[in-house]
Amino acid sequence: MASPDVQARPWIDTNEFTRTGQRISGRCPLALLARMSDMLTDDDGYVDWSLEGERSRRADGGFDAHLALAFSGAVRMRCVRCLEPVEITIEDRRHFKLVVTESVAEREDAQTDDFDLLVTSPHFEVLDLLEDEAIMALPLAPAHGTCARPGETAERPGGAGVGIDPDEAAQGERPNPFAVLAALKKPRPPGDGEN
Numbered sequence: 765m766a767s768p769d770v771q772a773r774p775w776i777d778t779n780e781f782t783r784t785g786q787r788i789s790g791r792c793p794l795a796l797l798a799r800m801s802d803m804l805t806d807d808d809g810y811v812d813w814s815l816e817g818e819r820s821r822r823a824d825g826g827f828d829a830h831l832a833l834a835f836s837g838a839v840r841m842r843c844v845r846c847l848e849p850v851e852i853t854i855e856d857r858r859h860f861k862l863v864v865t866e867s868v869a870e871r872e873d874a875q876t877d878d879f880d881l882l883v884t885s886p887h888f889e890v891l892d893l894l895e896d897e898a899i900m901a902l903p904l905a906p907a908h909g910t911c912a913r914p915g916e917t918a919e920r921p922g923g924a925g926v927g928i929d930p931d932e933a934a935q936g937e938r939p940n941p942f943a944v945l946a947a948l949k950k951p952r953p954p955g956d957g958e959n
């Protein structure tokens with residue numbers, strides 16, 4: 765029996781996979797993730813992933829089926845400041861609840877905040893899900909902590925990289941638009957300047 769680990773395009777029967785509590789894993793070349801590769805400076809590298817299925821018994825005696833996807837990898841994106849490649853580490857773990865049809869998914873989506881919903885399938889393409897989630901893990905504005913464009917670094921006032929840990933900043937600045945909005949809306953105490 766061929767192991768799912770060695771399939772180039774692994775797929776599962778979601779019902780069987782979750783009923784029997786299976787787990788598969790793999791290392792996916794970035795070249796197989798074409799949609800994501802379009803957002804990168806190159807497709808050299810891998811995303812390591814694992815997928816686990818499980819069922820839990822509901823109060824009404826039926827079962828809920830779940831998938832857990834974990835992935836990690838290193839990719840390069842174009843720095844928004846200097847346009848040179850910047851290495852980005854992506855890593856996440858996502859939980860999904862399986863539902864039978866799209867309409868159930870739409871109905872339940874409004875009610876559940878705990879899981880994202882996926883529609884069951886006898887031929888569920890693992891890499892499609894992996895690519896969707898990996899794309900969402902990319903920063904909106906990738907940037908070096910300290911850009912090293914030749915000829916500019918030396919002239920920057922105060923020297924390069926003061927107070928910035930390049931490793932930490934390079935992990936991806938992901939500005940949250942809602943956080944920005946919330947900060948704008950925050951009422952400022954009268955008579956108080958900043959803060």
Ligand SMILES: [Zn+2]
Nearest residue numbers: 843846908911
């Ligand atoms: Zn840069």
